Amino acid sequence: MTKPTMTTTAGAPIADNQNSISAGSRGPLLLQDYQLIEKLAHQNRERVPERVVHAKGSGAYGTFTVTQDITKYSKAKLFSKIGKQTEVFLRFSTVAGERGAADAERDVRGFSVKFYTEEGNWDVVGNNTPVFFVRDPLKFPDFIRTQKRHPSTNLRSPTAMWDFWSLSPESLHQVTILFSDRGLPQGYRFMHGFGSHTYSFLSASGERYWVKFHFKSLQGIKTWTNREAEGVVAKDRESAQRDLYEAIENGDYPRWRVCVQIMPETDAEKTSYNPFDLTKVWPHADYPLHEIGILELNRNAKHYFAEVEQSSFSPSNIVPGIGFSPDKMLQGRLFAYADAHRYRVGTHYEALPVNKPRCPVHHYHADGAMLFETPERGDAYYEPNSFNGPVEDRSLAEPPLKISGDAARYDHRIGNDDYSQAGALFRLMSDEQKAQLMSNIAEAMQGVPVEIVKRQVLHFYLADKAYGLGVAERMGLSPSEAVPQAAE
Numbered sequence: 001m002t003k004p005t006m007t008t009t010a011g012a013p014i015a016d017n018q019n020s021i022s023a024g025s026r027g028p029l030l031l032q033d034y035q036l037i038e039k040l041a042h043q044n045r046e047r048v049p050e051r052v053v054h055a056k057g058s059g060a061y062g063t064f065t066v067t068q069d070i071t072k073y074s075k076a077k078l079f080s081k082i083g084k085q086t087e088v089f090l091r092f093s094t095v096a097g098e099r100g101a102a103d104a105e106r107d108v109r110g111f112s113v114k115f116y117t118e119e120g121n122w123d124v125v126g127n128n129t130p131v132f133f134v135r136d137p138l139k140f141p142d143f144i145r146t147q148k149r150h151p152s153t154n155l156r157s158p159t160a161m162w163d164f165w166s167l168s169p170e171s172l173h174q175v176t177i178l179f180s181d182r183g184l185p186q187g188y189r190f191m192h193g194f195g196s197h198t199y200s201f202l203s204a205s206g207e208r209y210w211v212k213f214h215f216k217s218l219q220g221i222k223t224w225t226n227r228e229a230e231g232v233v234a235k236d237r238e239s240a241q242r243d244l245y246e247a248i249e250n251g252d253y254p255r256w257r258v259c260v261q262i263m264p265e266t267d268a269e270k271t272s273y274n275p276f277d278l279t280k281v282w283p284h285a286d287y288p289l290h291e292i293g294i295l296e297l298n299r300n301a302k303h304y305f306a307e308v309e310q311s312s313f314s315p316s317n318i319v320p321g322i323g324f325s326p327d328k329m330l331q332g333r334l335f336a337y338a339d340a341h342r343y344r345v346g347t348h349y350e351a352l353p354v355n356k357p358r359c360p361v362h363h364y365h366a367d368g369a370m371l372f373e374t375p376e377r378g379d380a381y382y383e384p385n386s387f388n389g390p391v392e393d394r395s396l397a398e399p400p401l402k403i404s405g406d407a408a409r410y411d412h413r414i415g416n417d418d419y420s421q422a423g424a425l426f427r428l429m430s431d432e433q434k435a436q437l438m439s440n441i442a443e444a445m446q447g448v449p450v451e452i453v454k455r456q457v458l459h460f461y462l463a464d465k466a467y468g469l470g471v472a473e474r475m476g477l478s479p480s481e482a483v484p485q486a487a488e
């Protein structure tokens with residue numbers, strides 16, 4: 001087979017890719033060797049900033065297939081028919097580690113799905129947990145700072161983590177999940193995914209339902225203990241990437257059952273908890289899971305940088321029939337992601353192949369760095385215009401949502417029960433799971449100042465006495481030292 005001739009990026013054939021041009025065989029080199037300059041200069045530009053969170057990840061393409069009829073709840077075209085298939089791209093990630101971090105670390109996992117629907121991209125940018133550490137986006141950058149490196153030592157700081165968590169009781173539910181067996185999955189195939197936030201479904205007849213998305217692993221849940229994970233990391237820092245990539249290459253396609261919890265719009269006034277609070281789950285007894293379909297991953301990316309690194313997900317990407325909710329965290333995220341992509345990837349990030357919608361796009365955003373598709377607007381380059389440019393379709397408008405109340409900074413810690421759901425989760429665990437949870441916490445708290453430990457132990461105690469006292473004991477604290485309130 002004849003091999004193609006190598007060229008410069010401008011297409012000119014290259015005569016020698018082994019030797020730079022030098023004055024005499026020993027050098028020095030000549031500035032006219034553009035080929036050398038292009039090669040070195042290109043290398044200097046081969047990275048984009050890593051994601052500020054969720055930097056280490058793995059991705060693959062696949063298919064979403066509708067298995068149940070939910071058209072009475074949502075008019076979204078991707079759900080229109082049983083058997084209908086939509087292409088997807090899914091990126092999994094860890095949260096705190098940098099791009100070179102090991103996969104088998106105790107951390108929340110990201111679970112981002114891009115559905116390339118005929119009415120635009122729908123992105124579910126979720127985690128492997130149904131809840132989150134904070135409930136107000138104003139606290140997200142503070143929280144993330146505690147997960148990243150200390151500014152002076154450049155080390156991760158357990159003191160910062162537990163200080164923040166102990167001062168933010170709304171984190172208790174998610175902390176309980178993170179330090180349980182679920183906090184260290186054996187690989188991305190062996191965990192569930194959750195949209196976590198409350199979103200909405202909008203029906204063809206104009207009804208709104210509040211919904212939560214769940215992705216149930218059909219591979220089952222498999223987790224590592226801390227000791228097992230140490231052994232894995234010592235041998236393989238890319239254990240989750242390897243597992244996912246090889247399974248797909250071998251035709252062992254991972255699958256998830258996609259389900260939804262559905263709450264009629266007016267129920268939101270009646271539940272004892274705020275259904276838009278990201279630190280709470282909706283009890284399944286009240287809002288059972290309805291299956292929608294099956295998600296299968298069946299094609300690896302060909303080029304990690306082009307497809308996985310440049311993939312750009314945003315909770316703001318919704319399609320007709322799916323909407324947002326008042327959830328404050330979701331509202332904050334609706335701004336944050338596209339802003340991150342414009343900075344990290346570039347103005348026209350959505351025109352890159354992995355992000356490009358699989359349907360025609362008709363917008364008036366033009367110019368800017370790397371505009372590589374020529375807009376075909378002719379004289380219709382503003383809107384409204386008299387030259388047959390694209391126009392809005394008001395039939396797609398969502399039904400109005402009633403909002404009331406005075407504008408203020410409402411204290412989200414007043415009157416909010418941060419303990420019941422965390423305690424219920426603890427009581428659901430087997431004795432072995434409880435023991436593992438409490439030992440994992442004690443291990444992670446080593447070296448943390450005792451006042452912070454005690455403050456955190458009180459939260460565990462308020463969720464469940466056995467939880468608080470079990471952690472206290474593992475930290476070498478007697479019940480009266482750890483929770484003096486209990487002795488009174």
Ligand code: HEM
Pocket residue numbers: 050051052053054057091092093109110111112125126127132136137138140195196197278311312313329332333336337340341344
């Ligand atoms: C990534 C912001 C909360 C899941 C990111 C990125 C930013 C961000 C800036 C990097 C995006 C990029 O460069 O491509 C925020 C803010 C939050 C928030 C401001 C709260 C106000 C959450 C929550 C979840 C979540 C609650 C899950 C329920 C993810 C995932 C990624 C990510 C999965 C990685 C996306 C990918 O695979 O490319 N977040 N985040 N984030 N976030 Fe958040």
